Amino acid sequence: MAGTRTPRMRSMRFIETRAALLFISPWIIGFLIFTAWPVINSAYLSLTDYDVINDPSFIGFDNYVTLFEDPKVGLALRNTFLFTVMSVPTQLVVSSGWRCCSTAPPGPPASSARPSSCRR
Incomplete structure (x- = not known):
């Protein structure tokens, strides 16, 4: 049957899912630290009266x-x-x-001795 899965298939899927999550976890951690937290904190501080010395007080x-x-x-x-x-x-x-002025007109291919980034 197409709808039934064996325990081996389930464990393989779990292993692949865990591997995928481990691969993307650095990105998730970076996103949470460097994007999500500053946005949430800025939104909260925009609703308070905060002068760095005293604690923030909510003013809506x-x-x-x-x-x-x-x-x-x-x-x-x-x-x-x-x-x-x-x-x-x-x-x-x-x-x-x-860009139009700095490109050379089409001609014979450049020498292979130069890297491709230097070819015109």
Whole structure:
């Protein structure tokens, strides 16, 4: 029958699963330490009144209310948007032009004495 598994098949699957988890465990640990923990801690601290010296005290969304009421925030967001809209296309055009100008025209293949990264 196709639906029944022998104990040997189950143990083999367990061994493969355990091996897979051992191989990805460094990535999982790194993700938890360097990504998940900082994001969770930042979210918690954004909801508190914290000045590094005293313990954080929970104030809810008051920090966000203060943030959106500040006129400088709108100006900063506008400047960031304008900078991005102007700099990203400019960098794309300049880098594409530089790439087109720096490549050699097609010709005979380069000598095999040079590494492939140096060939034009």
